Amino acid sequence: MTQSDWTNFLIAEVHNYGGFFGGNTVTFDAAPLAAPDDLRTLVIDTPALDNIRDRHTILANMVLALQMDGDRVDHARLLAAPTHEELRDALGPARLEGSLEAPLVLSGRCPSCERWVLGELLRPAGCGLCSAAE
Ligand SMILES: [Zn+2]
Numbered sequence: 108m109t110q111s112d113w114t115n116f117l118i119a120e121v122h123n124y125g126g127f128f129g130g131n132t133v134t135f136d137a138a139p140l141a142a143p144d145d146l147r148t149l150v151i152d153t154p155a156l157d158n159i160r161d162r163h164t165i166l167a168n169m170v171l172a173l174q175m176d177g178d179r180v181d182h183a184r185l186l187a188a189p190t191h192e193e194l195r196d197a198l199g200p201a202r203l204e205g206s207l208e209a210p211l212v213l214s215g216r217c218p219s220c221e222r223w224v225l226g227e228l229l230r231p232a233g234c235g236l237c238s239a240a241e
Pocket of ligand 1: 217218219220221222233234235236237238
């Protein structure tokens with residue numbers, strides 16, 4: 108598994124939660140951040156949610172990193188949300204592993220794209236999502 112297998116998608120619209128035949132899914136329209144016109148309808152099964160505690164917390168305008176196999180989403184990772192409340196609600200309580208040697212920034216607001224993003228993506232000039240596009 109390499110970093111290049113992941114694509115960042117912006118959710119345009121969430122269609123429904125639940126799915127067919129009792130499957131636990133969320134269905135939404137999304138386009139790659141790098142290709143906003145390439146809108147497609149995607150379905151994610153609950154087991155594919157890497158850092159999202161509940162599929163019902165997935166909302167429009169969130170940014171997800173998706174690992175795809177054809178049309179199927181194998182892994183989905185939440186990277187950013189429009190508000191702090193939406194981001195924290197989707198991620199759930201912070202999982203802190205071991206002892207920390209430095210202050211850990213869990214999340215912050217990017218002044219450039221005005222999203223709340225995971226702390227690991229924050230840079231002085233912006234975040235890994237919008238800085239990468241420059
Ligand atoms: Zn940004």
